Amino acid sequence: MKYVDEFRDPELISKAAEEIRRLADPGRHYRIMEVCGGHTHAIYRFGLKDILPANIDLIHGPGCPVCVLPMGRIDDGLSVARDPSVIFTAFGDMMRVPGAHGSPLEHKARGTDVRIVYSPADALQLARKNPGRHVMFFAIGFETTAPSTALTLIRARSEGLTNFSVFCNHVTIVPAIRAILDSPDMRLDAFIGPGHVSTVIGCRPYEWIARSEGKPVVTSGFEPLDLLQSIVMLLRQLRAGEARVENQYKRVVPWEGNRAALKAMAEVFELRPYFEWRGLGFISQSALKLRDQYAEWDAERRFPIPGARITDPKAAQCGEVLKGVLKPAQCKLFGNECTPEHPIGALMVSTEGSCAAHYQYEHRKNLVSVA
Amino acid sequence: MCLAIPGKIVEIDPAQAHLGTVEVAGVRRKVDLGLIQEESPAAGDWVLIHVGFAMTKISERDALEQMRLLSMLGEAEQAMEEVRGYSLLDPAPPH
Ligand code: SF4
Numbered sequence: 001m002k003y004v005d006e007f008r009d010p011e012l013i014s015k016a017a018e019e020i021r022r023l024a025d026p027g028r029h030y031r032i033m034e035v036c037g038g039h040t041h042a043i044y045r046f047g048l049k050d051i052l053p054a055n056i057d058l059i060h061g062p063g064c065p066v067c068v069l070p071m072g073r074i075d076d077g078l079s080v081a082r083d084p085s086v087i088f089t090a091f092g093d094m095m096r097v098p099g100a101h102g103s104p105l106e107h108k109a110r111g112t113d114v115r116i117v118y119s120p121a122d123a124l125q126l127a128r129k130n131p132g133r134h135v136m137f138f139a140i141g142f143e144t145t146a147p148s149t150a151l152t153l154i155r156a157r158s159e160g161l162t163n164f165s166v167f168c169n170h171v172t173i174v175p176a177i178r179a180i181l182d183s184p185d186m187r188l189d190a191f192i193g194p195g196h197v198s199t200v201i202g203c204r205p206y207e208w209i210a211r212s213e214g215k216p217v218v219t220s221g222f223e224p225l226d227l228l229q230s231i232v233m234l235l236r237q238l239r240a241g242e243a244r245v246e247n248q249y250k251r252v253v254p255w256e257g258n259r260a261a262l263k264a265m266a267e268v269f270e271l272r273p274y275f276e277w278r279g280l281g282f283i284s285q286s287a288l289k290l291r292d293q294y295a296e297w298d299a300e301r302r303f304p305i306p307g308a309r310i311t312d313p314k315a316a317q318c319g320e321v322l323k324g325v326l327k328p329a330q331c332k333l334f335g336n337e338c339t340p341e342h343p344i345g346a347l348m349v350s351t352e353g354s355c356a357a358h359y360q361y362e363h364r365k366n367l368v369s370v371a
Numbered sequence: 372m373c374l375a376i377p378g379k380i381v382e383i384d385p386a387q388a389h390l391g392t393v394e395v396a397g398v399r400r401k402v403d404l405g406l407i408q409e410e411s412p413a414a415g416d417w418v419l420i421h422v423g424f425a426m427t428k429i430s431e432r433d434a435l436e437q438m439r440l441l442s443m444l445g446e447a448e449q450a451m452e453e454v455r456g457y458s459l460l461d462p463a464p465p466h
Binding site for chain 1: 375402419427440459
């Protein structure tokens with residue numbers, strides 16, 4: 001338990017670890033998926049794998065928004081920025097993600113007006129300051145960021161600010177979980193539910209996972225103790241043969257979610273009939289697009305979009321890793337062709353991607369111990 | 372991008388109640404409070420901020436823990452860079 005000393009409550013951590021060992025049936029192999037990329041990062045950083053008994057496997061889920069975006073969307077978004085009057089804005093996380101013709105950062109080096117923003121509100125502010133230019137915000141993220149984009153669009157519309165648009169790539173987490181559960185090569189016992197997504201959507205949207213699929217779900221905080229407690233709660237349910245949704249992260253997650261955020265999303269967005277996820281393929285009703293009332297602010301309707309579909313390099317196994325079928329190090333490119341310095345797949349770019357997390361905390365460790 | 376940043380509301384914009392000045396580890400920036408209007412935000416409240424928008428009110432203790440968590444994850448630097456990057460100044464009035 002190498003990190004235990006720096007934990008806030010080492011004693012509570014040991015107790016939770018003890019309880020996990022007591023609850024886990026040694027004759028059974030547990031596969032628990034943490035859906036959220038923030039959890040994946042925390043699990044690696046805190047070395048929780050070393051605390052858990054060997055028969056509990058944590059499977060990394062699809063909850064890293066940068067990782068699940070198909071490459072063609074990046075190229076489509078950047079194609080708009082070929083018009084010199086357009087300013088392309090996106091979060092910093094997007095900048096190094098490769099499209100078929102390079103990442104946003106590489107486009108910037110070639111002269112495209114690409115700028116990092118830290119908030120959709122900043123992109124709107126840029127539009128206010130540059131009335132002669134068009135500012136497009138390349139929006140990504142689950143329900144944690146979608147309400148902010150929605151509110152930004154509501155503000156743009158009420159101000160009548162038309163030199164601003166959104167290229168919307170917002171996705172919703174629940175259909176992705178459904179797709180993973182439907183996938184024949186996947187066997188999971190329980191879910192650690194996302195933390196900050198759940199502050200927006202609450203806990204109800206997970207109820208079908210318990211009811212129809214018979215799998216327990218516990219929404220969890222990000223601290224080591226939070227995650228261990230969530231695993232205790234899941235094991236208790238599994239042991240009792242129950243399947244319910246429980247909320248470990250009550251201090252932040254209200255059961256009903258954030259009504260104002262849900263209202264803003266409902267005002268601006270509607271579900272796309274289907275959307276492509278990198279590695280998972282097309283998933284129906286899994287992404288958001290702008291409603292007709294917001295057509296004027298919809299980059300996909302204002303600009304001609306090529307609709308690029310680019311397949312990932314053959315040897316890249318991002319899809320299998322995203323679904324949890326393969327572990328990052330089992331991808332043939334891991335650590336050789338694909339590293340955080342030279343990422344081939346998006347899972348290696350974001351700190352929330354499981355390949356980057358595995359590389360940073362496990363692979364380097366092994367290299368050091370070999371040296 | 373996915374982990375929220377804790378901050379304290381120091382002032383609500385008198386002209387536009389959906390904007391507030393928030394302090395994060397000594398740095399002050401404007402953030403949008405529109406998503407927590409139902410929680411009646413006020414100066415002195417602690418909030419979790421996500422991409423320039425307050426997402427929920429939290430206790431002071433949880434705010435301090437969240438900051439500590441970000442540094443343990445090696446993301447505190449990045450979070451402060453994000454906060455410093457928020458460029459929301461007083462927007463032009465609606466016309
Ligand atoms: S190592 Fe690279 S190519 Fe392989 S799954 Fe991870 S990100 Fe994809």
